[in-house]
Amino acid sequence: CLVGSEMCIRDRANIDVNYKIIRNSKELTEEESIVTGDILQMESGQEYKLIVKGDVNSDGVANIKDVIVLRKYLLMKNNLNEVEQLAADTDLDGKTIGIKDLVRMRIIVITQGVM
Numbered sequence: 001c002l003v004g005s006e007m008c009i010r011d012r013a014n015i016d017v018n019y020k021i022i023r024n025s026k027e028l029t030e031e032e033s034i035v036t037g038d039i040l041q042m043e044s045g046q047e048y049k050l051i052v053k054g055d056v057n058s059d060g061v062a063n064i065k066d067v068i069v070l071r072k073y074l075l076m077k078n079n080l081n082e083v084e085q086l087a088a089d090t091d092l093d094g095k096t097i098g099i100k101d102l103v104r105m106r107i108i109v110i111t112q113g114v115m
Helices: 064-074 082-088 099-111
Strands: 019-023 039-042 047-049
Touching: 064 082, 064 099
Parallel strands: none
Antiparallel strands: 019 039, 039 047
């Protein structure tokens, strides 16, 4: 989902406007996957940070590494920035990151290969 917007991008090909996906000041190619923190730059100049649900560590997928990061956060062993918190809000309640988000993230990770 886009930060500050209700629009979710599920398939880059289904957007009817010109846009670029930017990471580290470079435009992504069609072959590259979107990761948490990438920037959607619209033709109009508007920019949105992209969030991949569960992708707390910005590698493009929700996996065991993200579960570990979230678990450490809940145990107060590390901090999450705003973008990481949005990716960690896997139950999409918009509230404080908690145990429900960790349980939901574990379900996401476990079921990824099943669907």
